[in-house]
Amino acid sequence: MNFEEIKALDQAHIMHTYGRNDVCIVSGKGSRCTDINGKEYIDFTTGIGVNSLGFCDESWVSAVAEQAGKLQHVSNLYYTLPDVQLAETLCKRTGYSKVFFGNSGAEANEGAIKVARKYSFDKYGEKRTNIVTLQNSFHGRTVTTLAATGQDVFHNFFFPFTGGFIYAQANSMEALGDACDDTVCAIMLEFIQGEGGVLPLDKEYVEELAAFCKERDILIIADEVQTGIGRTGTLLASQQFGFLPDITTLAKGLGGGLPIGAVMVNEKLAGVMGPSSHGSTFGGNPVVCAGANVVLEKLDEEMLREVRRKGEIIRAAVSGCENVATVTGLGMMVGIGLKKGTSKEVLKACQDAGLLVLTAKEKVRLLPPLTIPEEDLKKGLEILCKVLDAQ
Ligand SMILES: Cc1ncc(COP(=O)(O)O)c(C=O)c1O
Numbered sequence: 001m002n003f004e005e006i007k008a009l010d011q012a013h014i015m016h017t018y019g020r021n022d023v024c025i026v027s028g029k030g031s032r033c034t035d036i037n038g039k040e041y042i043d044f045t046t047g048i049g050v051n052s053l054g055f056c057d058e059s060w061v062s063a064v065a066e067q068a069g070k071l072q073h074v075s076n077l078y079y080t081l082p083d084v085q086l087a088e089t090l091c092k093r094t095g096y097s098k099v100f101f102g103n104s105g106a107e108a109n110e111g112a113i114k115v116a117r118k119y120s121f122d123k124y125g126e127k128r129t130n131i132v133t134l135q136n137s138f139h140g141r142t143v144t145t146l147a148a149t150g151q152d153v154f155h156n157f158f159f160p161f162t163g164g165f166i167y168a169q170a171n172s173m174e175a176l177g178d179a180c181d182d183t184v185c186a187i188m189l190e191f192i193q194g195e196g197g198v199l200p201l202d203k204e205y206v207e208e209l210a211a212f213c214k215e216r217d218i219l220i221i222a223d224e225v226q227t228g229i230g231r232t233g234t235l236l237a238s239q240q241f242g243f244l245p246d247i248t249t250l251a252k253g254l255g256g257g258l259p260i261g262a263v264m265v266n267e268k269l270a271g272v273m274g275p276s277s278h279g280s281t282f283g284g285n286p287v288v289c290a291g292a293n294v295v296l297e298k299l300d301e302e303m304l305r306e307v308r309r310k311g312e313i314i315r316a317a318v319s320g321c322e323n324v325a326t327v328t329g330l331g332m333m334v335g336i337g338l339k340k341g342t343s344k345e346v347l348k349a350c351q352d353a354g355l356l357v358l359t360a361k362e363k364v365r366l367l368p369p370l371t372i373p374e375e376d377l378k379k380g381l382e383i384l385c386k387v388l389d390a391q
Pocket residue numbers: 104105106107109138139140141190194195223224225226251252
């Protein structure tokens with residue numbers, strides 16, 4: 001089937017919810033992939049932060065294939081080894097007490113919202129259910145996580161949205177104080193707003209927020225769906241903000257290319273969710289968890305150091321471009337603000353020149369594989385800088 005025929009089928013049968021780039025990718029290896037016409041690209045997108053180890057990492061593929069050939073699924077009615085191993089590793093490496101596995105970022109956030117509300121219900125009763133989220137945040141596409149998302153543009157069409165969310169301006173303790181009355185059980189935040197334009201929270205704000213919440217027994221839910229699993233140069237971004245939130249959600253990079261979501265909770269919340277309070281048919285699927293176990297095994301201290309070093313290489317290269325107004329983010333999660341031209345124009349010109357990049361609102365966004373060889377990173381950056389300065 002050629003590209004035109006594939007596009008025709010997409011047009012005919014897939015709901016038009018995505019603005020697709022005009023490329024059909026057929027294979028990938030490491031930090032490179034190839035389209036249906038045989039054109040090769042360096043990948044700075046990782047399928048929106050998912051392929052942490054790049055395309056088709058050998059150990060990841062073997063673990064997934066071996067598990068698929070042994071036991072592909074059996075449901076949570078039975079014990080399996082890969083998910084308990086993954087849970088143990090996550091707890092040991094993060095300091096969390098318990099994990100729940102789902103299938104996506106939105107679902108992980110739904111789980112976190114349920115944990116927070118259940119904790120508050122058990123301790124304070126029915127009236128303390130509100131959750132404060134930050135303006136310009138993004139927490140997912142389900143009806144509840146759209147409601148949690150602090151952007152009006154997402155609060156349309158699908159009424160009625162789940163109630164109980166209050167939006168506060170990011171980096172303002174005054175706004176947080178105004179938003180938090182005695183009906184609030186939790187605050188949900190991204191340390192770096194990814195979809196919102198790669199905008200980090202101020203460290204002092206996070207410190208003050210943590211103290212404010214501790215004093216009032218308001219839970220902190222960190223949505224690390226995009227920032228987690230080494231993306232920012234530490235296993236969790238929270239490690240760079242100096243505290244462990246009560247709840248952290250993960251997804252994207254954890255599976256290395258297969259769907260997974262995780263809700264991690266601290267000791268205080270370990271017993272909140274009892275039998276039948278939550279569930280997922282696919283959650284903790286052995287094939288997905290076998291892949292995730294390889295991701296975590298490879299993501300050791302040395303690899304995290306490399307992520308920080310490569311992040312610096314990216315920052316140094318793009319900061320030197322004439323057309324770059326701002327560079328934001330941490331580690332290998334980078335946002336580039338432009339002086340001239342639009343992020344969409346840059347994306348298209350990079351694509352034509354053999355480099356895949358992302359956008360986040362008006363920013364160009366880079367989420368390269370954490371394992372990208374320095375040579376490919378530098379080649380990709382050369383293309384990017386040329387494109388940026390030609391705008
Ligand atoms: C911070 C954050 N939370 C939640 C989500 C939703 O994740 P998913 O698309 O896996 O449901 C995303 C997706 O981009 C995200 O960046």
